[in-house]
Amino acid sequence: MHINKKGSYLLEAAISLPVFIIAVIIMSSVILMYACIEDCAFIAANELRLGAAEAVMADTSIAVPYRIKKEIVEGHSQVHAARIRDAGFRCERWGVDELLLVDFKLQLKSNNPLGIRAQADYDLALVTRAYVGRERDESNMSAGDFMDDDAEAVYIFPKRGEKYHSKGCAFLKAASTSATLSASIKRKYKACPLCHSGRAENGALVYYFPSDGEDYHLPGCSSLQRNYIEIDRDTALRRGYTACSKCGG
Numbered sequence: 001m002h003i004n005k006k007g008s009y010l011l012e013a014a015i016s017l018p019v020f021i022i023a024v025i026i027m028s029s030v031i032l033m034y035a036c037i038e039d040c041a042f043i044a045a046n047e048l049r050l051g052a053a054e055a056v057m058a059d060t061s062i063a064v065p066y067r068i069k070k071e072i073v074e075g076h077s078q079v080h081a082a083r084i085r086d087a088g089f090r091c092e093r094w095g096v097d098e099l100l101l102v103d104f105k106l107q108l109k110s111n112n113p114l115g116i117r118a119q120a121d122y123d124l125a126l127v128t129r130a131y132v133g134r135e136r137d138e139s140n141m142s143a144g145d146f147m148d149d150d151a152e153a154v155y156i157f158p159k160r161g162e163k164y165h166s167k168g169c170a171f172l173k174a175a176s177t178s179a180t181l182s183a184s185i186k187r188k189y190k191a192c193p194l195c196h197s198g199r200a201e202n203g204a205l206v207y208y209f210p211s212d213g214e215d216y217h218l219p220g221c222s223s224l225q226r227n228y229i230e231i232d233r234d235t236a237l238r239r240g241y242t243a244c245s246k247c248g249g
Contacts, residue, residue, distance in 0.1 A: 030118060033110050036078045037122055043075070044068045044102060048128050051089075051100050055130035061089030065102050072106070081107040090130050096220045101127040152233040156241055164236040169247035181206045185216055195221035 051064035065087045072082050086103035093099055104124040154164040179185060181204045189208050191198030192215040197206060200218060208216040 030110075033078060033108050033118060033120055036076050036108060037106075037124075040072050040076065040079070040106060040122075040124055041126070043071050044104070044124055044126050045128075047071070048100055048102060048126055052128050052130045055090060055098075055100065056132045059089065060100075061087065064089075064100065068102060069104070072104075078108050078110050079106055080109045081105075083107075086125075090132070093127070096129070098130045098132055099127055100130055101125070153230050154233045154236050154241075155230050156236055156239075162241060163244040164231075164233065164241040165244045166247045169244055177209075178205060178207050179216075180204070181216065189216040190214055192217045192221055197221070 047064055047068045051060040054060050065084050069082050069084065073079055083105045084102070085105050086101070088099055088101040090098050090100065093101065102125065106122040106124055108118075108120045108122060110118040154166065155169070156164050181200055181202050183202065185206065185208065195218040197216055197218045200206060205219060206216045207219070207221070
């Protein structure tokens with residue numbers, strides 16, 4: 001029996017070549033959608049950065065989301081719809097204040113020569129901090145305080161607490177420490193349900209409490225308000241802190 005190999009190759013080419021061409025065309029649509037997503041993220045980041053600079057002079061709570069939506073929709077035919085799900089202006093989230101944030105739901109559609117329409121939904125969320133500084137009701141350390149080598153150093157928890165502590169106080173041992181997320185930390189500690197640290201990948205910066213903590217946290221988590229700083233004792237007294245009853249300050 002004689003087998004026509006040439007005819008077999010032609011048959012395989014006739015079947016596979018159209019499939020390959022269709023796959024390339026569809027892939028090109030996907031690539032264009034990714035390019036659109038990248039540019040939309042750049043637009044949002046640029047407008048959010050501008051809003052952070054304007055925040056010291058004006059309330060841009062409405063203007064920033066509107067500008068982002070307008071530029072995205074008018075500049076990209078692939079964006080079929082852009083819906084604002086959340087927006088914040090100088091708000092507090094995750095234990096951090098003066099935040100500007102936007103959260104969009106984008107619906108993308110891309111046409112190709114074959115008439116096959118590629119569709120996708122994309123969540124676009126960004127956050128930054130307003131360039132406004134912060135006014136505090138507490139006195140700063142003077143130049144003399146910094147230059148005084150004989151000044152007595154104490155430790156305070158600026159975000160929570162009314163006491164000052166000595167270096168060996170047991171309360172200080174309950175403070176957090178930073179680390180790079182790894183498999184060993186995941187084995188020792190659980191993900192924090194408040195900041196959803198379980199979504200972080202290995203290599204990310206996380207915090208945990210070596211002495212009494214069970215979870216690892218992302219920067220900005222409200223659980224990290226137990227961090228302490230070192231200041232001069234006289235400065236602590238001027239700010240209204242009193243001596244710790246456990247260590248005597």
